[in-house]
Amino acid sequence: MFLTRFRMNTARPGARRLLSSPQVLHAAVMASFPALLPTDAAVSPDGPRVLWRLDQNARAEVLLYVVSPDSPDLTHLVQQAGWPAAAADPKTPGWQTRPYAPLLDRLAEGQRWAFRLTANPVHNIRRKPDEPRKRTAHLTPVHQAAWLLDRQTRGGFRVVEKPQSERLLPGGTTYNNHEHHGDRYELTVGDRCGLAFDKSRSEEGRRGSRVSLVTVTFDGRLEVTDPDAMRRTLTRGIGKAKAYGCGLLTLAPLAGTE
Numbered sequence: 001m002f003l004t005r006f007r008m009n010t011a012r013p014g015a016r017r018l019l020s021s022p023q024v025l026h027a028a029v030m031a032s033f034p035a036l037l038p039t040d041a042a043v044s045p046d047g048p049r050v051l052w053r054l055d056q057n058a059r060a061e062v063l064l065y066v067v068s069p070d071s072p073d074l075t076h077l078v079q080q081a082g083w084p085a086a087a088a089d090p091k092t093p094g095w096q097t098r099p100y101a102p103l104l105d106r107l108a109e110g111q112r113w114a115f116r117l118t119a120n121p122v123h124n125i126r127r128k129p130d131e132p133r134k135r136t137a138h139l140t141p142v143h144q145a146a147w148l149l150d151r152q153t154r155g156g157f158r159v160v161e162k163p164q165s166e167r168l169l170p171g172g173t174t175y176n177n178h179e180h181h182g183d184r185y186e187l188t189v190g191d192r193c194g195l196a197f198d199k200s201r202s203e204e205g206r207r208g209s210r211v212s213l214v215t216v217t218f219d220g221r222l223e224v225t226d227p228d229a230m231r232r233t234l235t236r237g238i239g240k241a242k243a244y245g246c247g248l249l250t251l252a253p254l255a256g257t258e
Contacts (some may be wrong), residue, residue, distance in 0.1 A: 001048060001100035001235055002071045003250075006082065008062040014080030019054070019062065021197055022244035023211075026052070028080075029064075032072035048235040051248035053118045056191075067235065067248055071097050103251070104234065107227040112160060113251040117218045118191070120241035121147035135240075137214035141189040142180055144216050149185070151238060152222075156229025160186040160221040187220035195244065213241050221254065 008015045018025045029052045030036060036050075050068045057063065066072060078087045078094035087094030121138040138144045152158050161184055169182035196212045224230050237247030 001104065002066075002068055002097050003100045003103075004066040004068070004072055004074070004095055004097040006064040006066070006074050006077055006095040008064060008081050009083055010060050010062055012081055015062075018077075018081055022195060023197060023199065025054075025064075025245070026243050028077060029066060029072075031076060032066070032074050033068065033070050034073060035070060049237065049242070051235075051237045051242060053116075053245055053248040053250070055116070065248060065250060067100060067250075069235075100235075104231050107224055107230050109224055109227060111224045112254055113222055113224070114254050115157075115218070115220060115222050115249055115251055117148070117238060117249040118215055118246055119148070119218065119239045120213050120215055120244075120246040122213075122240055123147070139214065141192075141216075142174060143178065144189050144192075145181065145185070145187055145218075146178065148187070148218055148238075149181070153225070154229060155233040155238060156224060156226035156231070157222040157233070158225050160223055162186055185220065187218060189216050189218055191215075191217035211244075213244065213246075215241070215244075215246055222251075 008019065010016065010019070018028055030050060033050070048069045050066065052064060052066045055063045055065065064077075072095075074082075074095045075093075078084055082094045084094070086092060121144045122135050123138060124133040125136050126133045138147050149159060167183055171182040171184055172180045174180050193215045194212070195215065196210065199209050199211060233249060234251070238249055239247050241247070
């Protein structure tokens, strides 16, 4: 597995085109793997897959992160949305790729890490007893946080809890009796984004179906509880909409640990 970082040159039209459409950006990411044919896109749900995420740290600082089974070639992204002149130097090709195995191999129970995850928190509900269940987005930070907490055990981690002395908001229940954790966890829910776009046209020229989804970015601290499950989470992602930049969880050392 490999972890890759690419900085978008937001002053270029090609970057703005890629950033305006998750579907276009996904196609560009998948085109980074010469051995991967378009018909290979339907990867095995049980195996590693290509995951990507955009982090916007400032107006002109947009970073694309990619985790993938194979090392990517992002030359086409450099030409469209990078700095081709700077990338002419072989020492600075325009992106940075590192083997992911060293980090995956040293995961151990009890380790604590800072994490970031952009995800598509959804659930299946029905409004009437006789209608089929329908996938619906969680819209409030309380329910979005609960969505992640529900997945921590099988994900191989637990979100770290704050000491009682540092908690400012009491827990309780929401108006519909769902658990409300207050600020019990080292977890923030931010960068809520609603996306709506059309899928690509079919070969017959018909316009593709409309896609609507809500994404949020979780930041916080976690503790590894099951290293094997944690490795699966890091290489297979969490939740839905992985083709649209969701599901990639990344780890970073906590301050003072390295």
